[in-house]
Amino acid sequence: MMDLRRIPQLWRRLDVTVRDLPFGLLLAVVSFIPAFRGYETQVGDLPSSPFGPMTVVVVALLTLPLAVRRRRPAASLALVSLGFLIATLGTYHTVAGTAIAFALISAGAHLEHHRRTAVAVLTAVYIAVVFALIGLGSTEGASDFALFYVLTAVAWGIGAWLRRTRAAEAERRRLVAEATRTAERTRIARELHDVVTHHVTAMVVQAEAARYLTAAPERLDQALTAVSDTGRRATTDLRHLLDLLNPDHGPEARTPPVGRLLTLVEQTRRAGQPVEFSEEGTPAESTGSADLVAYRVVQESLTNALKYAHGSRTEVRVRHRQKEITVEVSTDEVAAQPAVRGGSGRGLAGLRDRVDVLGGEFSADRRTDGGFLVRARIPAGSAS
Numbered sequence: 001m002m003d004l005r006r007i008p009q010l011w012r013r014l015d016v017t018v019r020d021l022p023f024g025l026l027l028a029v030v031s032f033i034p035a036f037r038g039y040e041t042q043v044g045d046l047p048s049s050p051f052g053p054m055t056v057v058v059v060a061l062l063t064l065p066l067a068v069r070r071r072r073p074a075a076s077l078a079l080v081s082l083g084f085l086i087a088t089l090g091t092y093h094t095v096a097g098t099a100i101a102f103a104l105i106s107a108g109a110h111l112e113h114h115r116r117t118a119v120a121v122l123t124a125v126y127i128a129v130v131f132a133l134i135g136l137g138s139t140e141g142a143s144d145f146a147l148f149y150v151l152t153a154v155a156w157g158i159g160a161w162l163r164r165t166r167a168a169e170a171e172r173r174r175l176v177a178e179a180t181r182t183a184e185r186t187r188i189a190r191e192l193h194d195v196v197t198h199h200v201t202a203m204v205v206q207a208e209a210a211r212y213l214t215a216a217p218e219r220l221d222q223a224l225t226a227v228s229d230t231g232r233r234a235t236t237d238l239r240h241l242l243d244l245l246n247p248d249h250g251p252e253a254r255t256p257p258v259g260r261l262l263t264l265v266e267q268t269r270r271a272g273q274p275v276e277f278s279e280e281g282t283p284a285e286s287t288g289s290a291d292l293v294a295y296r297v298v299q300e301s302l303t304n305a306l307k308y309a310h311g312s313r314t315e316v317r318v319r320h321r322q323k324e325i326t327v328e329v330s331t332d333e334v335a336a337q338p339a340v341r342g343g344s345g346r347g348l349a350g351l352r353d354r355v356d357v358l359g360g361e362f363s364a365d366r367r368t369d370g371g372f373l374v375r376a377r378i379p380a381g382s383a384s
Contacts (some may be wrong), residue, residue, distance in 0.1 A: 016070050024066035024099070031059050031094040041097030043148045044133035045140045048093040055094065058087045062096040069106035074118070077107040081122065089132060101155045108159020109166070119156065126152075190350040192238075194296050197347065199234035201306050202271040203227050226270045261298055265316060268302045274313050275302065281320030290380040293354045294318065294325045297362075300347045301329035301374045309333055309372070321380075324360070329374045330367070351376070 061083030080103035355362040
């Protein structure tokens with residue numbers, strides 16, 4: 001037995017013409033039911049002609065084009081208007097005349113081109129029909145004809161309002177999608193910046209140091225091994241980052257946690273940077289994104305220390321509390337580089353954004369003794 005809950009889903013899969021056809025057929029059937037006579041939609045108030053073969057033709061012309069009122073709104077409106085014109089002048093008054101209102105609403109909502117032309121043509125035809133009806137002996141006054149025109153204009157206006165609403169919703173969705181793509185590109189750019197800048201900086205520093213070790217083969221071999229290890233770690237981190245972009249990758253695709261901070265510090269030390277590292281407290285069971293942000297703060301700070309204060313003492317302090325992680329990275333004798341003044345560099349600016357998203361506090365300022373201090377307070381438990 002078919003699941004009744006699937007019926008709406010199957011219905012939506014049908015072509016829009018197939019979905020619009022039943023309404024026109026229903027209107028046609030109702031037009032031939034005697035109980036509905038006297039409820040006709042007509043203008044001119046002329047005596048109605050008896051039902052006959054021509055009535056069937058008029059009803060078909062009024063109702064069947066409603067099947068394409070969304071797919072071909074111009075054609076639907078033209079055919080329904082022709083049927084209404086024949087019904088009015090031939091006095092074939094039926095309930096099917098109501099189709100003119102639905103055709104106008106659909107045209108107002110879905111007609112893409114020549115909308116003003118369509119309104120002008122319909123208005124001109126209506127004026128001509130009014131004079132023709134008066135010539136046929138219509139007893140309706142000018143106010144009656146004007147009221148019918150206003151009603152048709154309201155039908156068109158309803159369609160136009162639906163069109164504007166649909167367009168506004170489409171634009172809203174486009175802006176949301178664009179903002180989402182921009183945010184995702186920004187996030188990916190930050191991750192690439194953090195990973196690539198750190199590893200490449202370490203490799204450059206290690207390679208530069210190796211140039212001066214040609215007279216000490218053992219130390220040269222150690223320096224080149226450090227370059228190779230750094231390159232392999234960079235490849236691993238980049239592969240890990242690319243896994244995050246794969247929609248089929250499971251939730252285990254996580255970026256480096258705080259537990260790898262010691263590895264990060266050791267790598268920086270091997271690049272020739274004296275780093276003192278201390279970690280206090282026990283990480284909370286669920287830190288959300290705080291551990292990743294803390295890792296990136298330390299990574300970017302050590303990268304800047306290698307670039308702008310190579311060889312100067314650097315101190316890294318990480319404190320774990322129940323609801324937050326505090327990170328402090330201080331470096332002595334930082335060179336005056338634009339990239340680190342006031343945290344205006346791209347890396348530091350990215351860190352500030354990361355911390356702000358989690359509702360934390362971030363600062364990166366030059367110390368009075370010429371060094372540089374990066375401090376971050378990161379609330380734990382957020383899944384952002």
